[in-house]
Amino acid sequence: MSDLRDRLQDLAALPADRPKCMPGAFYTSQDQFAHEARTVLRTGWHCLGRADEIPEPGDFFTVQLLNEPLLVVRGDDGEVRVLANVCRHRGMPLAEGRGTAKRFVCSYHAWTYARDGALLRAPRMQNAGFDATTCTLPRHRVQLWNGFIYVTLDPASAPFAHPELDAMLAPYETADFRLVHVAEEDWHTNWKCLVENFMEGYHLSVVHPHTLHGYTPSGLSRKLVSGDGYTSYAANYPENIQPRGEGAPGLSTAERQRSSLFAKFPCQVASQAASVLVSLSIFPVHASLIRVKWTMSVYGDSLDDATIAQRIALWEEVNREDREKLERLQIALASEHAIEGPLAGDDYEGTIRDFQTWLARQDAKCATA
Numbered sequence: 001m002s003d004l005r006d007r008l009q010d011l012a013a014l015p016a017d018r019p020k021c022m023p024g025a026f027y028t029s030q031d032q033f034a035h036e037a038r039t040v041l042r043t044g045w046h047c048l049g050r051a052d053e054i055p056e057p058g059d060f061f062t063v064q065l066l067n068e069p070l071l072v073v074r075g076d077d078g079e080v081r082v083l084a085n086v087c088r089h090r091g092m093p094l095a096e097g098r099g100t101a102k103r104f105v106c107s108y109h110a111w112t113y114a115r116d117g118a119l120l121r122a123p124r125m126q127n128a129g130f131d132a133t134t135c136t137l138p139r140h141r142v143q144l145w146n147g148f149i150y151v152t153l154d155p156a157s158a159p160f161a162h163p164e165l166d167a168m169l170a171p172y173e174t175a176d177f178r179l180v181h182v183a184e185e186d187w188h189t190n191w192k193c194l195v196e197n198f199m200e201g202y203h204l205s206v207v208h209p210h211t212l213h214g215y216t217p218s219g220l221s222r223k224l225v226s227g228d229g230y231t232s233y234a235a236n237y238p239e240n241i242q243p244r245g246e247g248a249p250g251l252s253t254a255e256r257q258r259s260s261l262f263a264k265f266p267c268q269v270a271s272q273a274a275s276v277l278v279s280l281s282i283f284p285v286h287a288s289l290i291r292v293k294w295t296m297s298v299y300g301d302s303l304d305d306a307t308i309a310q311r312i313a314l315w316e317e318v319n320r321e322d323r324e325k326l327e328r329l330q331i332a333l334a335s336e337h338a339i340e341g342p343l344a345g346d347d348y349e350g351t352i353r354d355f356q357t358w359l360a361r362q363d364a365k366c367a368t369a
Contacts, residue, residue: 004032005363011340012360019353024338027190027330033287037066039366040266040359043154047268047281048072050295051080051147052179053098058115061098064291065283068153069093070140071104075115082142082151083117088135113137147175147297148268148279164225165262168232169272171255173248177277177297181312184293189326190333191267191284194292195355197322198269198280199261201235202348207325211318215241216259223350224260228361231354232262233347235271245275247299263351265358275299276311280319288330294319 004026011020026032048063048070060073062085069085071094085093092108095101103120104113112121117137122130143150143159146169150160187194197203201221205213216235224232236258237244243256251274259273270279276298283291296312303311332338343349 004029005035005367007340008356008360008363012357016346016353019343019349019356020340021343021352022356023340024333024335027193028287028334030287033190033284037284040362041066041284043152043157043362044266045143045150045152045157045160045264046266046283047264047279048082048149048151049182049281049293050179050279050297051144051149052297053182053295054080056100058100058102059098060095060101062093062095063283063293065151065153068140070151071095071137072149072151073101073115080142080144080149081116082140082149084138084140086137087111088119088137089122094137111135147177160229162227162230162264164227165230165232165264168225168260168262171248171250171252172260172272172274172277173250173299174272174277176248177299179295179297180308181296182293183316184291185323186285187290187292187323187326188288189290189323189330190287191282191290192355192359193326193329193333194280194282194290194322195263195265195267195269196352197326199231199233199263199351199355200344200349201233202344203325204235207321208318211314211321215244218348221347223346224262226351226354229265229358230262231265231351232260233351235259235261244273245299246302247274263355265355275302278315292319 008022011022014020046065053061054074057074057076060071063070063072071083071085073081075081085095087094087106089109089111092106094104094106110123114120117139119132119135122132140151141155201218204216205218215237220236222234222236224234226232247256256274259271261271263269267282268279276296279295281293285291296315298308343352
């Protein structure tokens with residue numbers, strides 16, 4: 001693992017016009033994954049989904065982030081909270097899936113919690129050592145950004161700010177998009193493979209010849225803004241392709257004629273188009289397994305139900321195509337011949353280098369902490 005960490009620093013230090021990818025072990029080593037889980041993944045801000053998944057008080061959904069079961073709930077005061085989904089009695093999960101609840105009742109011994117995590121009832125707990133006020137559910141730090149919900153498992157992690165990315169997304173009015181679809185599935189690949197795959201246009205025409213090539217061909221990909229904790233690129237549409245929805249009134253012609261893809265490191269990738277927003281939240285399980293939650297949101301009422309259904313079906317197929325390739329890739333990355341290969345130019349794989357150099361900086365910080 002120390003060799004991989006050293007190699008990451010070496011590759012991040014290469015000249016910008018001579019980038020290379022990491023060797024296969026970087027994606028297959030369980031020791032490397034355990035190191036990431038203790039460091040960059042634990043300290044990072046993770047997208048859990050969209051705020052309008054839980055629009056009303058008591059609406060909730062559950063998430064497993066590394067070793068932490070999380071309960072994401074809208075409180076009576078309208079605030080979004082992320083609570084530990086672990087009963088303070090003997091550790092039983094309090095909720096599963098998604099739904100609406102007036103209170104959360106443990107299925108093991110019926111301890112009952114309010115929507116803010118306060119313990120309301122603990123049957124037959126009369127011994128002198130019991131104090132209900134010390135049994136509130138732990139609460140994780142939350143940040144809302146552009147309609148997304150983020151959480152960190154590290155109380156010391158600083159809030160994030162991405163002014164350039166904010167400026168890029170502002171004309172789309174990302175925060176105002178409304179949710180129309182949520183799905184979850186397991187992919188047998190490394191979390192970094194999906195980040196890298198989603199964030200490069202080099203594969204679009206090859207992997208997606210029938211789904212994406214016609215309106216986002218690889219040759220029209222262009223790098224956009226990048227910074228500490230994010231990167232982006234434009235999947236531009238050919239001139240003969242009609243805009244795929246009007247979207248917000250302030251969009252330029254260029255913004256309507258592209259999908260603006262961005263990654264918020266470590267584990268969110270998204271595609272922002274004029275009328276459709278698709279986001280993938282990646283929940284690493286182990287070196288070769290991730291849980292993927294993807295959402296689709298639309299702008300206003302500009303798309304009818306039939307068109308929305310078509311867009312959902314398209315993205316289901318795109319995700320299937322990517323999943324198939326990444327699961328095959330994961331097997332091959334275990335080969336001793338999966339060594340550092342050269343990356344393509346900035347417009348095609350410069351986003352991978354952005355991710356690589358960010359990972360190197362985070363790892364260097366951990367080494368000096």
